[in-house]
Amino acid sequence: MAQAALTIDGLSVDFEGFKAVNGVSMIVEDGELRVLLGANGAGKTTLMDLISGKTRSTGGRVFLHDTDITNWEEHRIARAGIGRKFQIPSVFKELTVRRNLEVASCTSPSVFANLGFGFPAKAKVDEVLELIGLTDEANRVAAYLSHGQTQWLELGLLLTQDPKIILLDEPTAGMTQAETHKTSLIVNNLKGRHTIIVVEHDMAFVREIAERITVLHLGQVLAEGSVSEIETDPKVKQAYLGSKGIT
Amino acid sequence: MLSRRRIDWVIYAAFIVLIMVFPLIMDSFWLNRLAKYLVFGMLGIAVALSWGYAGILNLGQGLFFGAGAYMLAMSLKLASTTSLQQGSDKPVPDFMLWNAEPGAKTELCCINKASFLWLPFQSQWFGVAMALVLPVLIAFVLGSIVFRKRISGVFVSIITLALVLLVRLIMIDAQPVTNGFNGLTDLGWFKLGEFEFDPYVVPTYYLIAISLSVVLVLARLLVETRAGVILQAIRDDQNRARYLGFDVPAYQTFFFAVSALIAGFAGMLYVIVSEFASPTFMDLSFSITMVVWAAVGGRASILGACIGAILINMISATVSETEGFAEAWKAIIGLVFVLVVLYLPRGIAGLAHDLIDRFVARRTPDRTRALRVNGASSQLAE
Ligand SMILES: Nc1ncnc2c1ncn2[C@@H]1O[C@H](COP(=O)(O)OP(=O)(O)OP(=O)(O)O)[C@@H](O)[C@H]1O
Ligand SMILES: [Mg+2]
Numbered sequence: 201m202a203q204a205a206l207t208i209d210g211l212s213v214d215f216e217g218f219k220a221v222n223g224v225s226m227i228v229e230d231g232e233l234r235v236l237l238g239a240n241g242a243g244k245t246t247l248m249d250l251i252s253g254k255t256r257s258t259g260g261r262v263f264l265h266d267t268d269i270t271n272w273e274e275h276r277i278a279r280a281g282i283g284r285k286f287q288i289p290s291v292f293k294e295l296t297v298r299r300n301l302e303v304a305s306c307t308s309p310s311v312f313a314n315l316g317f318g319f320p321a322k323a324k325v326d327e328v329l330e331l332i333g334l335t336d337e338a339n340r341v342a343a344y345l346s347h348g349q350t351q352w353l354e355l356g357l358l359l360t361q362d363p364k365i366i367l368l369d370e371p372t373a374g375m376t377q378a379e380t381h382k383t384s385l386i387v388n389n390l391k392g393r394h395t396i397i398v399v400e401h402d403m404a405f406v407r408e409i410a411e412r413i414t415v416l417h418l419g420q421v422l423a424e425g426s427v428s429e430i431e432t433d434p435k436v437k438q439a440y441l442g443s444k445g446i447t
Numbered sequence: 448m449l450s451r452r453r454i455d456w457v458i459y460a461a462f463i464v465l466i467m468v469f470p471l472i473m474d475s476f477w478l479n480r481l482a483k484y485l486v487f488g489m490l491g492i493a494v495a496l497s498w499g500y501a502g503i504l505n506l507g508q509g510l511f512f513g514a515g516a517y518m519l520a521m522s523l524k525l526a527s528t529t530s531l532q533q534g535s536d537k538p539v540p541d542f543m544l545w546n547a548e549p550g551a552k553t554e555l556c557c558i559n560k561a562s563f564l565w566l567p568f569q570s571q572w573f574g575v576a577m578a579l580v581l582p583v584l585i586a587f588v589l590g591s592i593v594f595r596k597r598i599s600g601v602f603v604s605i606i607t608l609a610l611v612l613l614v615r616l617i618m619i620d621a622q623p624v625t626n627g628f629n630g631l632t633d634l635g636w637f638k639l640g641e642f643e644f645d646p647y648v649v650p651t652y653y654l655i656a657i658s659l660s661v662v663l664v665l666a667r668l669l670v671e672t673r674a675g676v677i678l679q680a681i682r683d684d685q686n687r688a689r690y691l692g693f694d695v696p697a698y699q700t701f702f703f704a705v706s707a708l709i710a711g712f713a714g715m716l717y718v719i720v721s722e723f724a725s726p727t728f729m730d731l732s733f734s735i736t737m738v739v740w741a742a743v744g745g746r747a748s749i750l751g752a753c754i755g756a757i758l759i760n761m762i763s764a765t766v767s768e769t770e771g772f773a774e775a776w777k778a779i780i781g782l783v784f785v786l787v788v789l790y791l792p793r794g795i796a797g798l799a800h801d802l803i804d805r806f807v808a809r810r811t812p813d814r815t816r817a818l819r820v821n822g823a824s825s826q827l828a829e
Contacts, residue, residue: 252690278692292683295676303680306673309692311701314674354687361691 203265205230205395206365211250211260220246222419223260228365233387233396235406237430238416239439244399245287247416248367251397252284253277264365279309283363287370287399289350293343297334297353300342301325304360324360332356332386348379355386366390368398372405384408415439454803459667459750463660467653475647482646482655482720484760489659489713491740491756492666492749497706498738499746500670501699502682504604507611508737511582511707513618513728515714517631518581520724521565522574525555526635538569541633542626559623571638575715582711583704590700597696599685608731615729630725637719646720655716659753662709667749669705678702739784744794751796758795 206228213221221243228234236244249255251262253274261270269277278284292300305321308314319325329335332352337345342353351371358366371387372380380402387409390396400406406413406427413430415422417439423430430436466485470478490512497503524530530538535553543558551558555565567573589610593603619627626632636643644651669675678698681688689695718724727733737756744755763780767773787794 274689275692275694278690284690286686290684290687292680292687294683295679299676300680303677303688304691306677306691306693309694311674311694311697314677315669315672317672319673357687357691 203230207263209261214258219419231392233391233411235410235413236399242416243419281364283358283361284367285354289354291342291353296339298338301360304357328356328359348375365395370399372402380405466656470649478652479647482652484757485655485659486713486717487756487760488753490737491752493706493709494737494741495746495749495752501702505607506604506734507607508710509729509734510611511710512714514581515578515711516718516724516728518578519574519715520631520718521568522571523634524631525569561624578715582707586704586707590703594696594699611729615726618726632723634722743787745796748796
């Protein structure tokens, strides 16, 4: 049986009485691609905040393989092997595309270890540039990239960082159909090499990439299963019914 | 190939050669003035490093400058001949006697309650060491607290501003040990072995010019290291850097301290050429003036900020000698600052870089330009 890469056990957070995430448990296996689904405000982003250390949990535990990483500082969680893409794309705007990736390629976190010159991982950076389709833009300043390109660059940062687990929060938000398709190609390319957790609303995109889906509702796990199981699950239908349903 | 980086280094070299040949064409009066402006150039570098590269707008850089200045000035005060003529065989600053309680012993140890603090400064090298260590120490402690607490942007500016004003008040208040408002004057000369650095001789100018050149090159190299690049990444997006695994406060504190070190070093050199240290170094207006120099020269450029400081001071010295123009000059500087912020956010250096880029683009065959167009059209095709 495959090993658990990420184990979440009864994870909760209490925002002054409001439980945005309330006793969520799930196990994501090594190399798996897990999609998180849920209506607006279901707690998807908050769950990622809890895993990546942005928000401190008030209950439950998070394990990366066998290491308990609950409430570690963000950069330590990142060094332990969890990478994250934000809902609002964030890259280093005043640096060139290549420089962005070089920063991500830096394997040593300490200031003093980085007082040398040159980034050694040139081959890796070139490979990632190719993969995210920004080779021609390598020397452009990131501020001048289009919205889609910025999203890909941020994906590229993660690829260069090469974490065991990648958390993606709405990687196709604001993208055109063509851009969304290209993103799904990039994400599919990562499958197997990384363990991936994706939050996504776009069902077309989800069908292109998904294996297993976890549905969150009001901070709790509502259902878990394959794409077809989820699409026919009456509980999920009900939770979505008031709004638009899964389309 | 003619890369922009290589052109940059050529300009650095040209600048260094230029400041080295000044003594050939200037009299000792102007040389002394220029030495002071070179010291201000060093302050420009300190501001560029923290503001331009780390994104930390320190409005209290004068604190570090002042700390460096006072530390060396204490040693030089004890080395001055007047301190040896106060009726003791060991040096005692004259102002301490003026304010001494009747019957107090004319000794550094006990002429007043805090005068013992001066004891180790009888060694000039202790003063030099403290001029470098104290600013770094203050910056390290301040940075560790502020950056670990994730305070950023304008709040850091306000904290640094409040701190420099606070320290200025304390310095004025601690009159018995600091000589208050009047500061430390009538100082001895800085000594290197047997050689004494008279502020109006050529070797003193070279002491400053060489120090500036070294700081300039080291600062530029520092921002080109991996740590320097990561620092710029942190400036652009702290969170992104954090989730890539970088200990953000460690980087900010380190570069904040380096900036303080440069400012402290500048303060120390300033005392050597100006022969005084005063609480005016910690005036708010002085710290803000430094920011203006860096903004005009180009805060994102080490050399730009340095040249900005030197140029503004040279021009203002020339202009204020013209009768009736001195006051108008202050208004003009203010206006220039506003215009630069509005229309030249990257300062003189930004303007120069744009010109160089255009020049390089014309020199290199159309390949790169073609590539860009291709990139654009393939984007359109998608
Ligand atoms: N720091 C906070 N303090 C208080 N409430 C918060 C905080 N962060 C999130 N919330 C609340 O928690 C709930 C879950 O938010 P979250 O951002 O996780 O939803 P989401 O599932 O990502 O939604 P969306 O699809 O809109 O991105 C929301 O009601 C939100 O208002
Ligand atoms: Mg969200």
